[in-house]
Amino acid sequence: MDRIPSPCPxxxxxxxxxxxxxxxxxxxxxxxxxxxxxxxxxxxGQSRLSSLETTRTESLSLRQLLELTALYGLELSIRTKDGRDAANVDW
Structure with missing residues (x-):
């Protein structure tokens, strides 16, 4: 995978x-x-992060995922597959 360009959304x-x-x-x-x-x-620990970045991402806790995305300047966005914002969908 290519590196994520920093200033570009x-x-x-x-x-x-x-x-x-x-x-x-x-x-x-x-x-x-x-x-x-x-x-x-x-x-x-570094070894834990290494395993998360390689083979064990499925064991990433939600807390860890949110902390990593914030640390890396990323955010999570949940949307429906048809492209509508999840926040605008009647559940």
Missing amino acids: VNLIVNTPVQLAEILSSARQAKGLTQAEAAARIGV
């Missing part, structure tokens, strides 16, 4: 844990953070 659709791992790894690198630096900022 990017919308990515994630369908698999592997895609999420690639996005998180690219975003960390684009921010100039090492795994050790990013891991320390969210309170996990």
Whole structure:
């Protein structure tokens, strides 16, 4: 996967844990953070972050995901597959 360009808005659709791992790894690198630096900022060890970026993304907690996305300057957006904002959908 190509690195995420920092100042350019990017919308990515994630369908698999592997895609999420690639996005998180690219975003960390684009921010100039090492795994050790990013891991320390969210309170996990470097080896844990390494496994999240490679093979174990499915074990990423929601808290860790939100902390990483904030740290990397990303945000999560949930939408329906037809493109409408989830917030505007009657549940």
